[in-house]
Amino acid sequence: MVRVRLFAALREAAGASEAEAPGQSVGDVVDTLSDRFGERFAAVAAVSSFVVNGSRARSESDPISSGAIPRASNFFL
DSSP: OEEEEEOHHHHHHHTSSEEEEOOSBHHHHHHHHHHHHOHHHHHHHTTOEEEETTEEOSSTTOBOOGGGTTSEEEEEO
């Protein structure tokens, strides 16, 4: 599981500032959270930037390594 910190419109759409989701890539986590939190979340996430452990993810296919699991993945707008 990856701990995800949500900001701005993603936080509002989820109704929470943090969530946990499984996934091997940024896209896996986004898909899981979009399924959980609905269409508005998915629409905002589609145009969001992603930071994984302090480094900006270049694409949703960027992996989340097993070493990243204890740390937070942050979704920024």
